[in-house]
Amino acid sequence: MRRGLRASWLLKAAGIGAVFGLIAVPSLGASPVEKAPPNSPQQFAEGSSASSSNVLGKLSAGPLTRRLVAHPEQAPAASQDGYRTLRDLSAKPATPTDSGLQAGVSGSLRGQRLNDDRLGLPQNEESIARCTSRPNVVLGGTNDYRGLLDPQGNFTGWHFSTDGGRTLKNEGLLPAINFGGGNMIPSGGDPINVAGRNCALFAGSLNYDPADFFPNGVGLYKTTPRRLSICPGGNSSYCWPHRKVVVKADDPHKFLDKPWIYVSKGFVWVVYTEFICPDIGCAGNYSSNSIKAVRCRTDLRNCTAPILISGNQRSIQFGDVTIGPDGRTYITWEQDNDFATNFGPPEHMKFWLRVAPPGSLNFGPARLVARERKNLGIATLHANDFRVGTYPKNTVKTVNGRPRVYVVWDGCRARPLGGSVCEEPAIKMRYSNDKGRTWTRTKVLSARGDNYFPTISANQGGRQLAVAWYTNRFDPVFHNRQDVELATVSRNGTVRNRQRLTTTSNETEADPLLGGTFIGDYIEVVALDDKALVHYNANYRSTKLLGSGFAVPQQDNFLARRGL
Numbered sequence: 001m002r003r004g005l006r007a008s009w010l011l012k013a014a015g016i017g018a019v020f021g022l023i024a025v026p027s028l029g030a031s032p033v034e035k036a037p038p039n040s041p042q043q044f045a046e047g048s049s050a051s052s053s054n055v056l057g058k059l060s061a062g063p064l065t066r067r068l069v070a071h072p073e074q075a076p077a078a079s080q081d082g083y084r085t086l087r088d089l090s091a092k093p094a095t096p097t098d099s100g101l102q103a104g105v106s107g108s109l110r111g112q113r114l115n116d117d118r119l120g121l122p123q124n125e126e127s128i129a130r131c132t133s134r135p136n137v138v139l140g141g142t143n144d145y146r147g148l149l150d151p152q153g154n155f156t157g158w159h160f161s162t163d164g165g166r167t168l169k170n171e172g173l174l175p176a177i178n179f180g181g182g183n184m185i186p187s188g189g190d191p192i193n194v195a196g197r198n199c200a201l202f203a204g205s206l207n208y209d210p211a212d213f214f215p216n217g218v219g220l221y222k223t224t225p226r227r228l229s230i231c232p233g234g235n236s237s238y239c240w241p242h243r244k245v246v247v248k249a250d251d252p253h254k255f256l257d258k259p260w261i262y263v264s265k266g267f268v269w270v271v272y273t274e275f276i277c278p279d280i281g282c283a284g285n286y287s288s289n290s291i292k293a294v295r296c297r298t299d300l301r302n303c304t305a306p307i308l309i310s311g312n313q314r315s316i317q318f319g320d321v322t323i324g325p326d327g328r329t330y331i332t333w334e335q336d337n338d339f340a341t342n343f344g345p346p347e348h349m350k351f352w353l354r355v356a357p358p359g360s361l362n363f364g365p366a367r368l369v370a371r372e373r374k375n376l377g378i379a380t381l382h383a384n385d386f387r388v389g390t391y392p393k394n395t396v397k398t399v400n401g402r403p404r405v406y407v408v409w410d411g412c413r414a415r416p417l418g419g420s421v422c423e424e425p426a427i428k429m430r431y432s433n434d435k436g437r438t439w440t441r442t443k444v445l446s447a448r449g450d451n452y453f454p455t456i457s458a459n460q461g462g463r464q465l466a467v468a469w470y471t472n473r474f475d476p477v478f479h480n481r482q483d484v485e486l487a488t489v490s491r492n493g494t495v496r497n498r499q500r501l502t503t504t505s506n507e508t509e510a511d512p513l514l515g516g517t518f519i520g521d522y523i524e525v526v527a528l529d530d531k532a533l534v535h536y537n538a539n540y541r542s543t544k545l546l547g548s549g550f551a552v553p554q555q556d557n558f559l560a561r562r563g564l
Contacts, residue, residue, distance in 0.1 A: 058275070058286075058317065060257055061125065061518050062143050062155045062189020066210035069148070112558040113541060114140050114159045116168055120545040121145040122513055122555035123157060125520030126535035129193035129201065130528055132460060137225045138165045139201050140535050141191025142557045143520065144173060145513065152176050154235050156187035156205040157557075160228045165533055165559040172233040174205050177219045177245050185215055185245070196263040196298055199225055204261040204270065207245060212281040217248030218259045218272050220300055244300045246270055247292075255282035257317075258521075263298060264323035265358070270294045271309065271319035271331055291319045291333045295361060304361060309354055311366060315339045318389070324396030325458075326403040327358030328435070332369065332394045336377070345419035349375040351392045351407060353436040367436030370428075374412040379422045381450055383472065383480040385516040386508060388422065388452055393522075397458040397465065399433070399491050406431045406493075408445070408454040408467055424479075427454045427469050429493050443493040449473025451485070453520075455534075459527035464496060464564050465489045466527035468534045470519075474505055481505035484536050486525065488564040501560040506538035510553040512545050519555075527564060534560045 059067075068075045072084045115123055123142040131137040144157025154173035162169045174187035185207045192204035201223050208216030222242040231239035247270065249256055259272040271293045277286040291310035296303040309331050310316050319333045331354050336347035351369040356362060375390035392409040408429045412422040427446040430439045445454075450472040457466040467487045475481040483505050488497040509516035523536040539553040 058257070058289075059255075060190050060206065060521065062206060063208060063210075063213065063255075063257070065148075066153070066155065066188065067213065070211040112560055113556050114161070114165065114168060114535070114559040115142075115157070115171060115557055117146060117556060118543070119146055119149075119547070120512075120543040120554045121148070122511055122537075123557040124518065124537045124555060125189065125191060125522060126537060126557050127191045127193045127524045128526050128533050128535035128559070129195040130526050130533060131195040131199040131225070132528060134199045134225065135528055135531070136162055136164045137195070137199055137201075138533065138559070139193045139195065139203070139228070140557065140559065141193045141203060142537075143189040143191065147173055147187075150186075150235055152184070152235050153186040153210055155189045156191050156203070158191075158193070158203060159557065162225065162229060165561055170228055170231065170233045170239075172231075172239055173235045174203055174219070174221055175235050175237040175240055175243065177207050177243050179207075179215045179217065179245055179248060183215065185209060185217070187219060190257070190259055192259060192261045194261055194263045200263075200298065201225065201228065202261065202263050202268065203240070204259050206257065206259065208255070212252075213255050214252040214281060215248055216255055217245040218256055218270055218294075220244050220246045220261065220268060220270065220296065222298075222300055242300055244303075246296055246300070246303045247272065247294045247306055249274075252280045253277050253282060258319065260320050262321045262323050265327050266298055267323065268296045268298055268300070269321045269323060269329055270296070271321040273317050273319060274306075288314045289316060291316055291331070293319070293321065293331060307361060307363070309333070309363065310335070310352070318391040320391075320393050322394050322396050322405075324403045324405070325398050326396070328396075328403065329356040329360075329363075330394055330396055330405055331363070332392050332407055334375075334390060334392055336375070343378065345378040346373065346415050347375055347377050348373050349377075349390055351409060353394070353405065353407070353432075355435045364435070367432075369407050369432075369436065369439060370409070370430050370442060372409060372411045372428075374415050374422075376410055376412060376422055376425055376452060379412075379415065379420050381425070381452070381472075382421050382423045383450070383478055384508060386519045387517070387521075389521060391453070391522055393454060393456050395456045395458040395465070397491060402433055403435070404431050404433055404491065405436065406456060406465065408456045410452045410454055410469070423450075424448070425450055425452050427451045427467065429467070429489070431493060440493065445487050445489060445493075445495055446471065446485070447473060447498065449476075450479055453523055455523055455525045457525045457527040457532070459530065459532070459564065461529035462527065462564060463491065464530070465491065466525050466532045466564055468501075468523065468525040468532070470523070470536070474500065482508050482538070484523075484534060484560060486532055486534060486560070486562055497564070499562055501534060501562060502538065504540065506540065507553070508539065510539035511555040512552055514555060530564045532562050532564055534562070536560070
């Protein structure tokens with residue numbers, strides 16, 4: 001059993017510990033009186049107005065955190081000195097183990113935790129993959145804040161298990177990718193993990209220069225279980241021998257965000273959001289955004305040029321892609337009215353679907369899935385401060401010999417105070433038997449309370465579907481503490497069973513770095529033969545932050561295993 005050397009991060013940790021409270025997003029350093037509306041632009045740039053279409057209010061956490069480290073002047077005034085200190089520390093010479101990631105990890109971990117973080121830094125925004133031919137092979141991904149100490153600046157974590165997620169075999173950070181001319185661009189968060197044929201393992205990530213967001217693009221990585229079992233871990237490029245930027249911004253006025261990938265039928269589909277901004281670096285206002293997609297072969301070759309999916313829709317985000325068992329490609333996304341209302345609530349979302357025939361690059365017309373007048377976004381939940389946004393997710397299952405496409409999302413039951421507060425959100429579903437031409441009525445899958453961040457799996461080899469989400473319903477007094485719930489859903493959308501996966505409710509505000517400001521924008525469930533894995537985060541483990549002070553609860557990624 002190999003054990004890596006302890007990381008040599010102590011010198012940096014001493015300085016970073018002084019500013020640990022200043023890297024949270026959003027509302028860094030803001031007092032309760034000064035607190036801006038969640039996700040609003042003024043949370044991220046001094047002097048910006050509430051009506052400003054500021055891209056930082058839409059960005060993923062990885063780019064936002066690293067942007068403020070590179071440009072402290074864009075942080076709220078109370079946080080700027082801390083960001084300057086962190087920027088200076090990050091610029092100092094470092095060794096490959098400064099991130100605290102081990103050179104090889106093995107052995108049992110307590111509870112369901114799927115990392116060996118000895119620094120007490122957060123992990124969030126979880127993805128999970130499981131091999132169909134070797135179900136004990138499991139690969140998870142996170143935004144891993146140990147990347148703030150990585151000499152390459154990588155931020156996308158990977159976590160590997162060979163016994164179904166019971167123990168951690170190895171972990172690390174996705175390495176930098178050559179954008180051309182030897183320009184190595186680090187991974188920057190928004191993890192996606194997929195297992196392909198013969199247990200080929202794929203990962204997707206944002207890749208960008210954290211100083212000014214250019215170059216930027218979407219990176220695609222490929223490896224094998226054997227390679228991840230024997231490689232050094234950490235940021236070693238040996239762990240991920242095949243890696244490629246499959247699409248990159250061709251202009252410093254563009255930023256690519258929120259990718260998702262799917263692998264099947266010999267292809268990898270990548271969907272993402274493209275922001276277009278008048279300013280270089282895309283840190284201020286943005287003038288439009290669109291959903292685009294790229295298809296590559298599974299050897300990461302022959303990637304297409306970007307394909308416009310969202311047409312002339314201007315205000316959109318959160319693309320998702322599935323290659324169905326029928327070979328068709330299904331892409332969904334959300335459209336909102338942010339430009340029309342100058343980012344005033346509510347957003348009145350619409351969800352759309354486009355479908356391409358098997359093997360084709362030509363998508364059919366956009367089909368309206370549903371309208372959600374009380375979506376999550378701009379407003380926080382009534383009892384929590386972390387940012388939320390409705391991210392529709394899809395899957396496809398064969399029913400009576402025909403493909404049935406399912407879409408799940410979350411929507412508030414009430415939006416009082418002019419839509420500035422989200423109360424009691426519910427998990428909802430619709431499905432279509434005719435590739436989106438018609439849809440069933442909306443079905444509510446959740447019970448009472450606040451429910452958010454749904455994720456769905458077709459459960460290959462089983463008859464039912466798996467749907468998971470965060471819920472606050474087990475905190476009947478304050479509606480604040482968080483649990484994870486897994487629903488077994490029949491093919492016609494009937495909930496057969498709901499299981500609470502967490503025995504102790506999580507206090508989302510407990511992490512000393514992020515406080516209650518960020519838990520990621522999604523979690524993920526994958527089910528195979530009626531056995532489900534749910535990858536999520538919680539603050540259950542207490543440890544000393546960067547080796548000093550008291551052992552306090554902090555954010556980790558956890559993996560729950562449960563039968564449907």
